[in-house]
Amino acid sequence: MTEFQPFVMERMMSKWENVVDYNLSESGVHPMTLGELLAMDGKSPNALADADFDYPQANGTVELRQNIARYYPGAGPDNVLITVGAAEANYLTLHTLLDPGDEAVIMMPNYMQVWGVAKNHGLRVKTFNLLESEAWAPDLAELERVVGPETKLIAVCNPNNPTGRIMTEAEMSAVVATAERVGAWILADEVYTGAERETDDEAPTFYGRSERVIAVGSMSKAYGLPGLRIGWAVGPAGTVDDLWARHEYTTIATTRLSNTLPPTAMSERVRPQILARTRRFIRDGYPVIEEWIASHGNTFSLVPPEAAAIAFVRYHIDINSTTLVERIRDDKSVLIVPGDHFGLDNYIRISYGLPHDYLTAGLDRIHEAIMELGD
Numbered sequence: 001m002t003e004f005q006p007f008v009m010e011r012m013m014s015k016w017e018n019v020v021d022y023n024l025s026e027s028g029v030h031p032m033t034l035g036e037l038l039a040m041d042g043k044s045p046n047a048l049a050d051a052d053f054d055y056p057q058a059n060g061t062v063e064l065r066q067n068i069a070r071y072y073p074g075a076g077p078d079n080v081l082i083t084v085g086a087a088e089a090n091y092l093t094l095h096t097l098l099d100p101g102d103e104a105v106i107m108m109p110n111y112m113q114v115w116g117v118a119k120n121h122g123l124r125v126k127t128f129n130l131l132e133s134e135a136w137a138p139d140l141a142e143l144e145r146v147v148g149p150e151t152k153l154i155a156v157c158n159p160n161n162p163t164g165r166i167m168t169e170a171e172m173s174a175v176v177a178t179a180e181r182v183g184a185w186i187l188a189d190e191v192y193t194g195a196e197r198e199t200d201d202e203a204p205t206f207y208g209r210s211e212r213v214i215a216v217g218s219m220s221k222a223y224g225l226p227g228l229r230i231g232w233a234v235g236p237a238g239t240v241d242d243l244w245a246r247h248e249y250t251t252i253a254t255t256r257l258s259n260t261l262p263p264t265a266m267s268e269r270v271r272p273q274i275l276a277r278t279r280r281f282i283r284d285g286y287p288v289i290e291e292w293i294a295s296h297g298n299t300f301s302l303v304p305p306e307a308a309a310i311a312f313v314r315y316h317i318d319i320n321s322t323t324l325v326e327r328i329r330d331d332k333s334v335l336i337v338p339g340d341h342f343g344l345d346n347y348i349r350i351s352y353g354l355p356h357d358y359l360t361a362g363l364d365r366i367h368e369a370i371m372e373l374g375d
Contacts, residue, residue, distance in 0.1 A: 022334040024335060025351060027349075030358075038264070053256055057259070060232070071205075079234050085218055086232075089216045096246055097153060101124065103124045104154075105127065105128060105146055105147050107157055108130065109162055111161040118155075154178070157189040159192035159203050176206070196306065197282050214239070222274075223265055224281075309351055334362050
Protein backbone atom coordinates (compact mmCIF):
# COMPACT_ATOMS: atom_id res chain seq x y z
CA MET A 1 0.00 0.00 0.00
CA THR A 2 1.32 3.44 -0.90
CA GLU A 3 1.80 5.99 1.86
CA PHE A 4 -1.39 7.94 2.47
CA GLN A 5 -1.30 11.75 2.59
CA PRO A 6 -3.87 12.87 5.20
CA PHE A 7 -5.72 16.15 4.76
CA VAL A 8 -4.10 17.72 7.82
CA MET A 9 -6.30 20.83 8.08
CA GLU A 10 -9.56 18.92 7.82
CA ARG A 11 -8.23 16.27 10.23
CA MET A 12 -7.58 19.01 12.78
CA MET A 13 -10.94 20.69 12.22
CA SER A 14 -12.83 17.39 12.34
CA LYS A 15 -11.33 16.64 15.75
CA TRP A 16 -11.60 20.06 17.37
CA GLU A 17 -14.13 22.43 15.73
CA ASN A 18 -17.07 21.11 17.77
CA VAL A 19 -15.07 20.83 21.00
CA VAL A 20 -13.58 24.31 21.47
CA ASP A 21 -15.43 27.30 22.93
CA TYR A 22 -14.67 29.47 19.88
CA ASN A 23 -14.21 28.11 16.38
CA LEU A 24 -12.40 30.73 14.29
CA SER A 25 -11.03 28.14 11.88
CA GLU A 26 -13.95 28.06 9.42
CA SER A 27 -13.60 29.85 6.10
CA GLY A 28 -17.27 30.59 5.44
CA VAL A 29 -19.58 33.11 7.05
CA HIS A 30 -21.83 32.38 10.00
CA PRO A 31 -24.27 29.69 8.76
CA MET A 32 -27.90 30.38 7.94
CA THR A 33 -30.87 28.72 9.61
CA LEU A 34 -33.57 26.82 7.74
CA GLY A 35 -36.14 29.42 8.72
CA GLU A 36 -33.91 32.25 7.50
CA LEU A 37 -33.45 30.62 4.09
CA LEU A 38 -37.13 29.84 3.56
CA ALA A 39 -38.21 33.30 4.74
CA MET A 40 -36.16 34.81 1.92
CA ASP A 41 -38.51 32.97 -0.44
CA GLY A 42 -41.64 33.87 1.53
CA LYS A 43 -42.09 30.33 2.90
CA SER A 44 -42.33 28.73 6.34
CA PRO A 45 -40.44 25.60 7.48
CA ASN A 46 -43.73 23.73 7.03
CA ALA A 47 -43.09 23.97 3.30
CA LEU A 48 -40.80 20.94 3.71
CA ALA A 49 -43.38 18.76 5.42
CA ASP A 50 -44.25 16.87 2.24
CA ALA A 51 -40.65 16.27 1.14
CA ASP A 52 -40.07 12.55 0.71
CA PHE A 53 -36.87 10.66 1.51
CA ASP A 54 -36.52 8.80 -1.76
CA TYR A 55 -33.29 9.02 -3.78
CA PRO A 56 -33.02 12.25 -5.73
CA GLN A 57 -31.77 12.31 -9.30
CA ALA A 58 -28.18 11.09 -8.99
CA ASN A 59 -26.53 13.96 -10.86
CA GLY A 60 -28.81 16.59 -9.23
CA THR A 61 -32.32 17.69 -10.09
CA VAL A 62 -32.83 19.51 -13.37
CA GLU A 63 -34.09 22.58 -11.50
CA LEU A 64 -30.97 22.81 -9.35
CA ARG A 65 -28.61 22.26 -12.28
CA GLN A 66 -30.49 24.87 -14.34
CA ASN A 67 -30.28 27.40 -11.51
CA ILE A 68 -26.54 26.85 -11.12
CA ALA A 69 -25.86 26.89 -14.88
CA ARG A 70 -27.42 30.35 -15.08
CA TYR A 71 -24.31 31.83 -13.45
CA TYR A 72 -21.83 30.27 -15.90
CA PRO A 73 -21.85 31.89 -19.37
CA GLY A 74 -23.10 29.48 -22.01
CA ALA A 75 -23.72 26.59 -19.60
CA GLY A 76 -26.86 24.46 -19.39
CA PRO A 77 -27.96 21.73 -16.97
CA ASP A 78 -25.96 19.05 -18.83
CA ASN A 79 -22.80 21.02 -18.01
CA VAL A 80 -23.43 20.69 -14.24
CA LEU A 81 -22.92 17.77 -11.86
CA ILE A 82 -24.17 18.06 -8.27
CA THR A 83 -21.73 16.56 -5.76
CA VAL A 84 -21.33 16.15 -2.01
CA GLY A 85 -19.55 19.43 -1.45
CA ALA A 86 -16.81 20.93 -3.58
CA ALA A 87 -14.52 18.28 -2.09
CA GLU A 88 -16.17 15.50 -4.10
CA ALA A 89 -16.15 17.64 -7.23
CA ASN A 90 -12.38 18.15 -6.90
CA TYR A 91 -11.81 14.48 -6.17
CA LEU A 92 -13.85 13.30 -9.15
CA THR A 93 -12.13 15.76 -11.47
CA LEU A 94 -8.64 14.54 -10.66
CA HIS A 95 -9.64 10.87 -10.84
CA THR A 96 -11.45 11.40 -14.14
CA LEU A 97 -8.94 13.55 -16.02
CA LEU A 98 -5.60 12.22 -14.78
CA ASP A 99 -3.93 8.83 -14.39
CA PRO A 100 -1.25 7.93 -11.85
CA GLY A 101 2.07 9.33 -13.06
CA ASP A 102 0.47 12.32 -14.82
CA GLU A 103 1.67 15.81 -13.96
CA ALA A 104 -0.43 18.45 -12.21
CA VAL A 105 0.60 22.03 -11.40
CA ILE A 106 -1.07 23.51 -8.31
CA MET A 107 -1.31 27.08 -7.02
CA MET A 108 0.21 27.69 -3.57
CA PRO A 109 -0.95 28.60 -1.00
CA ASN A 110 -4.22 26.87 -1.61
CA TYR A 111 -6.89 24.81 0.06
CA MET A 112 -4.76 21.68 0.19
CA GLN A 113 -7.37 19.09 -0.72
CA VAL A 114 -6.44 19.07 -4.41
CA TRP A 115 -2.75 18.77 -3.50
CA GLY A 116 -3.46 15.83 -1.16
CA VAL A 117 -5.75 14.03 -3.62
CA ALA A 118 -3.09 14.46 -6.31
CA LYS A 119 -0.45 12.93 -4.04
CA ASN A 120 -2.69 10.01 -3.10
CA HIS A 121 -3.64 9.45 -6.76
CA GLY A 122 0.03 9.04 -7.64
CA LEU A 123 0.33 12.24 -9.66
CA ARG A 124 3.56 14.16 -10.13
CA VAL A 125 2.90 17.49 -8.45
CA LYS A 126 4.53 20.81 -9.28
CA THR A 127 3.58 24.15 -7.76
CA PHE A 128 3.57 27.85 -8.52
CA ASN A 129 3.24 30.55 -5.88
CA LEU A 130 1.26 33.59 -4.94
CA LEU A 131 3.57 36.43 -3.90
CA GLU A 132 2.88 38.24 -0.65
CA SER A 133 5.20 41.04 -1.80
CA GLU A 134 2.80 41.60 -4.73
CA ALA A 135 -0.40 41.53 -2.63
CA TRP A 136 -0.63 37.77 -3.25
CA ALA A 137 -0.63 38.06 -7.04
CA PRO A 138 0.25 34.82 -8.87
CA ASP A 139 3.83 34.41 -10.03
CA LEU A 140 2.97 33.99 -13.70
CA ALA A 141 6.61 33.73 -14.73
CA GLU A 142 7.00 30.77 -12.39
CA LEU A 143 3.82 29.21 -13.77
CA GLU A 144 5.15 29.54 -17.29
CA ARG A 145 8.42 27.87 -16.24
CA VAL A 146 6.93 24.87 -14.43
CA VAL A 147 4.21 24.06 -16.99
CA GLY A 148 5.58 21.82 -19.72
CA PRO A 149 4.52 19.31 -22.36
CA GLU A 150 3.72 16.69 -19.70
CA THR A 151 1.43 18.96 -17.66
CA LYS A 152 -2.11 17.60 -17.79
CA LEU A 153 -3.84 19.97 -15.34
CA ILE A 154 -3.38 23.35 -13.64
CA ALA A 155 -5.30 23.83 -10.37
CA VAL A 156 -6.16 27.32 -9.14
CA CYS A 157 -8.27 28.70 -6.29
CA ASN A 158 -9.97 31.99 -7.13
CA PRO A 159 -10.90 33.82 -4.94
CA ASN A 160 -8.04 32.30 -3.04
CA ASN A 161 -8.08 30.36 0.19
CA PRO A 162 -6.32 31.39 2.45
CA THR A 163 -5.29 34.85 1.15
CA GLY A 164 -8.64 36.16 -0.15
CA ARG A 165 -6.93 37.35 -3.36
CA ILE A 166 -9.06 37.69 -6.54
CA MET A 167 -7.18 37.22 -9.80
CA THR A 168 -7.36 40.00 -12.37
CA GLU A 169 -8.70 39.41 -15.87
CA ALA A 170 -5.14 39.67 -17.22
CA GLU A 171 -3.90 37.07 -14.74
CA MET A 172 -6.73 34.70 -15.61
CA SER A 173 -6.00 35.12 -19.32
CA ALA A 174 -2.35 34.31 -18.68
CA VAL A 175 -3.27 31.09 -16.85
CA VAL A 176 -5.57 30.09 -19.71
CA ALA A 177 -2.87 30.83 -22.31
CA THR A 178 -0.34 28.75 -20.39
CA ALA A 179 -2.76 25.83 -20.15
CA GLU A 180 -3.70 25.99 -23.82
CA ARG A 181 -0.02 26.09 -24.81
CA VAL A 182 0.32 22.49 -23.61
CA GLY A 183 -3.31 21.32 -23.88
CA ALA A 184 -3.78 21.13 -20.09
CA TRP A 185 -7.04 21.26 -18.18
CA ILE A 186 -7.78 23.98 -15.64
CA LEU A 187 -9.43 22.99 -12.38
CA ALA A 188 -10.80 26.22 -10.87
CA ASP A 189 -11.94 26.15 -7.25
CA GLU A 190 -14.36 29.11 -7.18
CA VAL A 191 -16.23 28.44 -3.93
CA TYR A 192 -15.67 31.99 -2.62
CA THR A 193 -17.31 33.69 -5.60
CA GLY A 194 -20.03 35.89 -4.14
CA ALA A 195 -18.06 36.57 -0.94
CA GLU A 196 -16.37 39.73 -2.19
CA ARG A 197 -15.41 42.24 0.53
CA GLU A 198 -14.91 45.44 -1.44
CA THR A 199 -17.35 45.19 -4.34
CA ASP A 200 -20.74 43.76 -5.25
CA ASP A 201 -19.32 42.55 -8.57
CA GLU A 202 -18.75 38.81 -8.46
CA ALA A 203 -15.32 37.41 -9.15
CA PRO A 204 -15.24 36.16 -12.76
CA THR A 205 -15.29 32.45 -13.52
CA PHE A 206 -12.76 30.49 -15.51
CA TYR A 207 -15.63 28.57 -17.10
CA GLY A 208 -15.98 29.33 -20.80
CA ARG A 209 -12.46 30.73 -21.21
CA SER A 210 -11.15 27.45 -22.59
CA GLU A 211 -12.63 24.16 -23.74
CA ARG A 212 -10.74 22.40 -20.94
CA VAL A 213 -12.07 24.00 -17.76
CA ILE A 214 -13.81 22.46 -14.77
CA ALA A 215 -15.19 25.15 -12.45
CA VAL A 216 -16.11 24.03 -8.94
CA GLY A 217 -18.57 25.74 -6.60
CA SER A 218 -20.27 25.06 -3.29
CA MET A 219 -23.09 26.12 -0.98
CA SER A 220 -20.67 26.11 1.95
CA LYS A 221 -18.73 29.38 1.77
CA ALA A 222 -20.38 32.30 -0.03
CA TYR A 223 -23.86 30.95 0.76
CA GLY A 224 -23.53 30.14 4.46
CA LEU A 225 -25.12 26.70 3.94
CA PRO A 226 -22.28 24.25 4.70
CA GLY A 227 -24.54 21.67 6.33
CA LEU A 228 -26.32 20.97 3.05
CA ARG A 229 -23.05 19.50 1.71
CA ILE A 230 -23.86 20.57 -1.84
CA GLY A 231 -21.16 21.29 -4.38
CA TRP A 232 -20.94 21.20 -8.15
CA ALA A 233 -18.64 20.83 -11.11
CA VAL A 234 -19.31 22.76 -14.31
CA GLY A 235 -17.58 21.75 -17.53
CA PRO A 236 -18.02 20.24 -21.00
CA ALA A 237 -21.10 18.00 -21.06
CA GLY A 238 -19.19 14.86 -22.05
CA THR A 239 -16.60 15.35 -19.33
CA VAL A 240 -19.28 16.09 -16.75
CA ASP A 241 -20.95 12.81 -17.73
CA ASP A 242 -17.62 11.05 -17.11
CA LEU A 243 -17.46 12.65 -13.65
CA TRP A 244 -21.03 11.50 -13.03
CA ALA A 245 -20.05 7.89 -13.80
CA ARG A 246 -17.40 8.05 -11.08
CA HIS A 247 -19.81 9.86 -8.73
CA GLU A 248 -21.85 6.64 -8.78
CA TYR A 249 -18.85 4.86 -7.23
CA THR A 250 -18.36 7.43 -4.46
CA THR A 251 -21.63 8.83 -3.10
CA ILE A 252 -24.25 7.93 -5.77
CA ALA A 253 -26.24 11.07 -4.93
CA THR A 254 -26.66 13.86 -2.45
CA THR A 255 -29.68 13.77 -0.13
CA ARG A 256 -33.24 14.55 -1.14
CA LEU A 257 -33.39 17.59 1.16
CA SER A 258 -30.04 18.76 -0.18
CA ASN A 259 -31.62 18.81 -3.62
CA THR A 260 -34.81 20.49 -2.36
CA LEU A 261 -33.32 23.55 -0.61
CA PRO A 262 -30.47 24.65 -2.95
CA PRO A 263 -32.74 25.44 -5.92
CA THR A 264 -34.33 28.04 -3.65
CA ALA A 265 -30.92 29.36 -2.60
CA MET A 266 -29.76 29.60 -6.22
CA SER A 267 -32.97 31.18 -7.52
CA GLU A 268 -32.98 34.66 -9.00
CA ARG A 269 -35.11 35.86 -6.09
CA VAL A 270 -33.18 34.42 -3.15
CA ARG A 271 -29.54 34.24 -4.26
CA PRO A 272 -29.01 38.04 -4.19
CA GLN A 273 -30.39 38.12 -0.64
CA ILE A 274 -28.00 35.39 0.48
CA LEU A 275 -24.98 37.07 -1.06
CA ALA A 276 -25.98 40.40 0.51
CA ARG A 277 -26.11 38.65 3.89
CA THR A 278 -22.70 37.08 3.28
CA ARG A 279 -21.12 40.39 2.36
CA ARG A 280 -22.63 42.04 5.44
CA PHE A 281 -20.91 39.51 7.69
CA ILE A 282 -17.63 39.98 5.83
CA ARG A 283 -17.77 43.78 5.76
CA ASP A 284 -18.91 44.05 9.38
CA GLY A 285 -16.31 41.57 10.61
CA TYR A 286 -13.27 42.82 8.76
CA PRO A 287 -12.90 46.12 10.68
CA VAL A 288 -12.98 44.11 13.92
CA ILE A 289 -10.02 41.95 12.97
CA GLU A 290 -8.25 44.88 11.31
CA GLU A 291 -8.45 46.88 14.55
CA TRP A 292 -7.38 43.84 16.57
CA ILE A 293 -4.27 43.40 14.40
CA ALA A 294 -3.41 47.10 14.68
CA SER A 295 -3.73 46.95 18.48
CA HIS A 296 -0.76 44.56 18.63
CA GLY A 297 1.71 46.98 17.05
CA ASN A 298 4.22 45.15 14.90
CA THR A 299 3.24 41.65 16.06
CA PHE A 300 1.01 41.01 13.05
CA SER A 301 0.73 42.10 9.43
CA LEU A 302 -1.95 41.42 6.83
CA VAL A 303 -2.50 41.93 3.12
CA PRO A 304 -6.20 42.91 3.11
CA PRO A 305 -8.28 40.11 1.58
CA GLU A 306 -10.47 41.00 -1.40
CA ALA A 307 -12.91 38.16 -0.75
CA ALA A 308 -13.82 35.37 1.68
CA ALA A 309 -14.33 35.61 5.43
CA ILE A 310 -10.75 34.77 6.37
CA ALA A 311 -7.61 36.74 7.20
CA PHE A 312 -4.24 35.14 6.43
CA VAL A 313 -2.22 36.90 9.10
CA ARG A 314 1.56 36.92 9.27
CA TYR A 315 2.93 37.01 12.80
CA HIS A 316 6.37 38.18 13.88
CA ILE A 317 6.98 35.92 16.85
CA ASP A 318 9.58 33.17 17.08
CA ILE A 319 7.26 30.18 17.27
CA ASN A 320 6.12 27.57 14.77
CA SER A 321 2.56 28.10 13.51
CA THR A 322 1.29 24.64 14.47
CA THR A 323 2.81 24.99 17.93
CA LEU A 324 1.17 28.40 18.31
CA VAL A 325 -2.25 27.17 17.17
CA GLU A 326 -2.09 24.14 19.48
CA ARG A 327 -1.19 26.38 22.42
CA ILE A 328 -4.11 28.72 21.67
CA ARG A 329 -6.44 25.72 21.33
CA ASP A 330 -5.28 23.94 24.50
CA ASP A 331 -4.92 27.01 26.74
CA LYS A 332 -7.75 29.22 25.44
CA SER A 333 -10.19 26.82 23.70
CA VAL A 334 -10.04 28.76 20.41
CA LEU A 335 -9.42 27.02 17.08
CA ILE A 336 -7.63 28.75 14.20
CA VAL A 337 -5.60 27.31 11.30
CA PRO A 338 -1.78 27.29 11.20
CA GLY A 339 0.08 28.46 8.12
CA ASP A 340 1.83 25.08 8.11
CA HIS A 341 -1.39 23.63 6.71
CA PHE A 342 -0.87 25.75 3.59
CA GLY A 343 2.87 25.15 3.36
CA LEU A 344 3.74 28.55 4.91
CA ASP A 345 4.99 28.87 8.49
CA ASN A 346 4.61 32.10 10.52
CA TYR A 347 1.03 32.63 9.39
CA ILE A 348 -2.35 31.92 10.96
CA ARG A 349 -5.75 31.90 9.26
CA ILE A 350 -8.54 33.50 11.27
CA SER A 351 -12.23 33.59 10.39
CA TYR A 352 -13.99 36.92 10.80
CA GLY A 353 -17.37 36.44 9.07
CA LEU A 354 -19.01 35.87 12.43
CA PRO A 355 -21.32 37.67 14.90
CA HIS A 356 -19.39 40.46 16.64
CA ASP A 357 -19.73 39.15 20.20
CA TYR A 358 -18.48 35.69 19.20
CA LEU A 359 -15.64 37.07 17.09
CA THR A 360 -14.40 39.57 19.66
CA ALA A 361 -14.54 37.00 22.48
CA GLY A 362 -12.43 34.59 20.42
CA LEU A 363 -9.94 37.29 19.47
CA ASP A 364 -9.67 38.36 23.11
CA ARG A 365 -8.59 34.85 24.03
CA ILE A 366 -6.03 34.75 21.21
CA HIS A 367 -4.72 38.07 22.56
CA GLU A 368 -4.31 36.52 26.00
CA ALA A 369 -2.31 33.65 24.50
CA ILE A 370 -0.06 36.03 22.57
CA MET A 371 0.60 38.09 25.70
CA GLU A 372 1.45 34.97 27.68
CA LEU A 373 4.10 33.98 25.14
CA GLY A 374 6.27 36.73 26.60
CA ASP A 375 5.83 35.59 30.21
